[in-house]
Amino acid sequence: MAAIKGISVKSFGLKDNRSALPYLLLAPGLIYLALFFVYPIIALGQMSTKTSSGEIGQYEQSFRFANYVDAFLGSKEQFSRSFIYATIATLLALAIAYPLAYAIAFKSGKWKNVLLVLIVAPFFTSFLLRTIAWKQILGEEGPVIKVLRGVHIISPQTSLTATSFAVVTGLAYNFLPFMTLPLYASLERIDPRTLEASGDLYANVFTTFRKVTLPLSMPGVVAGTLLTFIPAAGDYINAAILGSPSNKMLGNVIDARFFKIVDYPTAAALSFTLMAAILILVTVYIRKAGTEELV
Amino acid sequence: MSNQNSNTNLHKKLAADNSIPAEIKKLISKSLTRRNVLAGVGAAGAAATLAACGGGSGGAADANTVRWANWTLYLDYDSDKKTYPTLDAFEAQTGLKVSYKEDVNDNDEFYGKVQGQLSLGKDIGYDLVVLTDWMAARWVRLNYAQKFSAENMPNKKNVIPSLASPSFDPNREQTLPWQTIMGGFTWNKEKIKGGIRTMDQLFAPANKGKIEVLSEMRDTMGVIMLAQGVDITKFTEDQFMNAIDFLQKKISDGFIRQVKGNDYKEDMISGDAIAVIGWSGDAFQLATENDGKFDFAIPDSGGTISSDNFMIPTPSTNAAGAEKLMNYYYDPVVAAKVAAYVNYVCPVAGAQEELLKIDPALGKSEFIFPTAKTSAKLSIFRGLTAAEETKFQTAFQTAAGNA
Numbered sequence: 001m002a003a004i005k006g007i008s009v010k011s012f013g014l015k016d017n018r019s020a021l022p023y024l025l026l027a028p029g030l031i032y033l034a035l036f037f038v039y040p041i042i043a044l045g046q047m048s049t050k051t052s053s054g055e056i057g058q059y060e061q062s063f064r065f066a067n068y069v070d071a072f073l074g075s076k077e078q079f080s081r082s083f084i085y086a087t088i089a090t091l092l093a094l095a096i097a098y099p100l101a102y103a104i105a106f107k108s109g110k111w112k113n114v115l116l117v118l119i120v121a122p123f124f125t126s127f128l129l130r131t132i133a134w135k136q137i138l139g140e141e142g143p144v145i146k147v148l149r150g151v152h153i154i155s156p157q158t159s160l161t162a163t164s165f166a167v168v169t170g171l172a173y174n175f176l177p178f179m180t181l182p183l184y185a186s187l188e189r190i191d192p193r194t195l196e197a198s199g200d201l202y203a204n205v206f207t208t209f210r211k212v213t214l215p216l217s218m219p220g221v222v223a224g225t226l227l228t229f230i231p232a233a234g235d236y237i238n239a240a241i242l243g244s245p246s247n248k249m250l251g252n253v254i255d256a257r258f259f260k261i262v263d264y265p266t267a268a269a270l271s272f273t274l275m276a277a278i279l280i281l282v283t284v285y286i287r288k289a290g291t292e293e294l295v
Numbered sequence: 296m297s298n299q300n301s302n303t304n305l306h307k308k309l310a311a312d313n314s315i316p317a318e319i320k321k322l323i324s325k326s327l328t329r330r331n332v333l334a335g336v337g338a339a340g341a342a343a344t345l346a347a348c349g350g351g352s353g354g355a356a357d358a359n360t361v362r363w364a365n366w367t368l369y370l371d372y373d374s375d376k377k378t379y380p381t382l383d384a385f386e387a388q389t390g391l392k393v394s395y396k397e398d399v400n401d402n403d404e405f406y407g408k409v410q411g412q413l414s415l416g417k418d419i420g421y422d423l424v425v426l427t428d429w430m431a432a433r434w435v436r437l438n439y440a441q442k443f444s445a446e447n448m449p450n451k452k453n454v455i456p457s458l459a460s461p462s463f464d465p466n467r468e469q470t471l472p473w474q475t476i477m478g479g480f481t482w483n484k485e486k487i488k489g490g491i492r493t494m495d496q497l498f499a500p501a502n503k504g505k506i507e508v509l510s511e512m513r514d515t516m517g518v519i520m521l522a523q524g525v526d527i528t529k530f531t532e533d534q535f536m537n538a539i540d541f542l543q544k545k546i547s548d549g550f551i552r553q554v555k556g557n558d559y560k561e562d563m564i565s566g567d568a569i570a571v572i573g574w575s576g577d578a579f580q581l582a583t584e585n586d587g588k589f590d591f592a593i594p595d596s597g598g599t600i601s602s603d604n605f606m607i608p609t610p611s612t613n614a615a616g617a618e619k620l621m622n623y624y625y626d627p628v629v630a631a632k633v634a635a636y637v638n639y640v641c642p643v644a645g646a647q648e649e650l651l652k653i654d655p656a657l658g659k660s661e662f663i664f665p666t667a668k669t670s671a672k673l674s675i676f677r678g679l680t681a682a683e684e685t686k687f688q689t690a691f692q693t694a695a696g697n698a
Contacts, residue, residue, distance in 0.1 A: 054682075055437070055681055056433065057406075057410050074698060078696070136565070139565050139566070139567050141565055141566050157503070157504070159567070161567055162504070162552045244553055244696070245551065245553065245694070245696030246549075246696055247696070248697055252696070252697050253697055253698055255697070256692045256695075256697030256698055257692075257697075257698065258407055259407030259408065260692050260697065261403075261685060261689050261698065262406065262688075263685065
C-alpha cells in the first residue's frame with residue numbers, strides 16, 4: 001500500500017520511479033494469475049505424481065511419473081475422440097461463421113449492430129442451459145427428429161441424441177460466437193478500396209475473395225479456430241449431456257476420475273497431458289498458419 | 296457498521312482458514328490494515344472469493360439456518376405454490392430457516408465436491424446431508440459425521456427395527472435413515488405394454504438405444520449380478536467383473552443409451568429413455584406427475600435395497616438446528632406426509648398408521664411399507680474395501696466410457 005501511496009502522492013512523474021508503474025499496473029493481473037492459474041497448476045502437478053495411501057481420496061507424494069503413461073494408455077480412445085470432435089466442430093463452426101461474419105461485416109447495413117447483439121445473445125443464458133436446450137431440440141419429442149422422420153431421412157428407430165452427431169453439433173453451436181466475432185472483427189477492418197482495386201484489375205468475385213478477402217481475414221480465422229478448438233477439446237458438458245458412453249471425451253474421463261473414482265492423480269495427469277497436447281497442436285498450427293505476430 | 300469491526304472479523308476468519316497459503320494471507324492481511332473503505336470492500340470480496348473456493352452451494356454458516364443438501368424429488372412438494380409444505384411447517388414451528396438444496400445427484404459426485412473441505416475440517420456449506428449407506432459408512436470411518444446429541448432427537452427411537460443398527464453405525468449415533476430405496480426396473484407403460492420383470496425383457500430388441508442404467512454402481516451392478524444368480528451380499532471379484540462384461544457388451548452394442556445419476560428422470564419424461572434400472576420412488580412420482588405413464592417392479596431375480604442417511608458434516612456449526620430438523624421428520628405424522636409424496640420405503644415406525652389415515656391405498660403400498668414377502672426379494676450390496684471400491688468403480692466407469 002505504501003508503495004501505491006508513494007507513487008500517487010510523492011513521486012508520480014519522477015523519472016527514477018516511473019519504471020515501477022508498469023509493474024504496478026500489471027500487479028492485479030499477475031496476482032490474479034498467480035492465485036488462479038499458477039497456484040492450481042503447481043498443486044495439480046504435485047497431485048499428478050502421487051499414489052494412494054490406502055484410504056479413498058487420500059494420496060501421498062511418491063513422484064510416480066508412470067501415472068502419466070498409465071493415464072494416457074487408459075484413455076487413448078477418449079483422447080483421440082476429443083481432438084477429432086473438436087476438429088470437426090471447429091471446421092463446422094468456421095463453415096457457418098465465415099459467411100455469417102462476412103454478411104454482417106459487408107452486407108448488413110443498418111442491421112449490423114442488431115446482428116452482432118444476436119450473435120452474443122446466447123451468452124445471456126448459461127452454457128449448461130443452452131446445451132440442455134440443444135438436447136430438447138434434437139430429442140425424441142423435439143422438432144428436428146419429427147421432421148427428419150416425417151420425410152424418411154432417418155428411420156423411426158434412429159435417435160439424434162446420444163450420438164456423436166449430437167455432441168459435435170452441440171460443440172459447434174456452443175462455440176460459434178467465439179468463431180464469429182474474431183472473424184467479423186478482421187473482415188470489418190478490410191479496406192473496401194482493396195476490393196475495388198481488385199475489381200479494377202479484372203479479378204472476378206471469386207479471385208477477389210481468394211486473393212484479397214481471405215488472406216486479409218486470416219488473423220480472424222486463426223483466432224476464431226483457436227478460440228473454438230481449445231475449449232472444445234477440453235469440453236465435457238456436450239458429451240455428458242448429448243452423448244452416449246461411446247461418445248465420451250477426455251473431459252468426461254477427467255470428471256469421472258475426479259468425482260466418481262476419486263482418483264485425483266490420474267485426473268491431474270490427464271489434465272496436464274491434455275494441456276500439453278493442446279499447446280503443441282496450437283504451436284504447430286500457428287507456425288503453419290504463418291501468423292506468429294498474432295500471439 | 297464500522298469498517299474496523301468487519302476488518303477484525305475478516306482477520307479472524309482468515310487466520311482460521313487453513314486452506315489459504317500463508318503468503319496470500321499476508322497479502323490480504325496487509326490490505327485489511329488500510330482504513331480505506333474501497334480497499335476494505337475489495338479485500339472482503341477477495342476473502343469471500345477465497346472462502347467460497349470449491350465450497351458447497353448451501354451458503355454461509357448461520358445459527359438460524361439449517362443448510363440441507365438432498366436428492367431431487369425427495370421431499371413433499373406443492374407444485375402449485377412451489378413450496379415444501381412440511382418444511383414450511385417446520386420453519387413456522389421452530390423459527391429456524393431451512394435452506395433446502397437438491398444438490399445431490401450422485402454419491403460419488405457429491406463426495407468429490409466436498410471431500411477436500413471435509414478433510415481440512417472446513418465448512419462444506421451444508422449442516423445436513425443425505426447420502427447412501429456405503430457412503431455414510433465412509434463418512435463415519437473418516438470422522439466426517441458429527442455425533443448426534445440424543446436430547447435434541449427424542450423421535451430417533453421411531454426408526455424401524457430393521458434399520459436401527461447397521462454395521463457402520465450400530466447405535467445410529469451419527470447417521471439416521473431418511474428414506475430407503477429399492478433398485479429395480481422402471482419403464483414407460485405406453486411404450487412397453489407388457490412391463491419389465493427380467494433382464495431379457497429390459498434388453499429386448501425393441502428397447503435398443505432407449506435403455507439407461509444408474510450411475511450408482513451398487514444399484515446397477517447389483518441388479519445385473521442378481522439377474523446372473525449372484526448373491527450380492529457376498530459376491531467375488533470375478534462375479535463382479537462378469538457383470539461388468541455384461542454391462543460393457545450392452546453399452547457397446549448400443550442397447551444402453553446413457554449411464555446416469557438421478558437425472559435419468561428427465562430422459563424418461565422426454566421419451567429419450569423408455570426403460571431403466573432405476574429407483575422405486577422416482578417411478579411413482581414420475582407416474583403421478585405424468586398421468587400414470589410409468590411403472591416400477593422389483594426384478595424377478597431380485598432387486599437392491601439401501602438407505603439414504605442423514606448426517607451432520609463435522610465442520611457444521613448448526614448441529615442443533617439439523618438435529619431438530621431430523622427429529623421433526625421422525626414424527627410419524629410428518630413422515631407419513633413425506634412418504635405420501637416421495638413413495639420410498641419409510642423408515643419411521645408408526646408412519647404407516649398415519650398414512651392409512653391420509654391415503655388408505657398408499658398406506659398399503661408394498662413399495663412404502665414392504666411386507667416380509669417383498670423384503671425377501673431385496674438384498675443389500677455388500678461392503679467394499681477401499682481397494683475394491685477403487686477397482687470396481689474404475690471398471691464400472693470404464694464400461695460407462697468414462698475411463
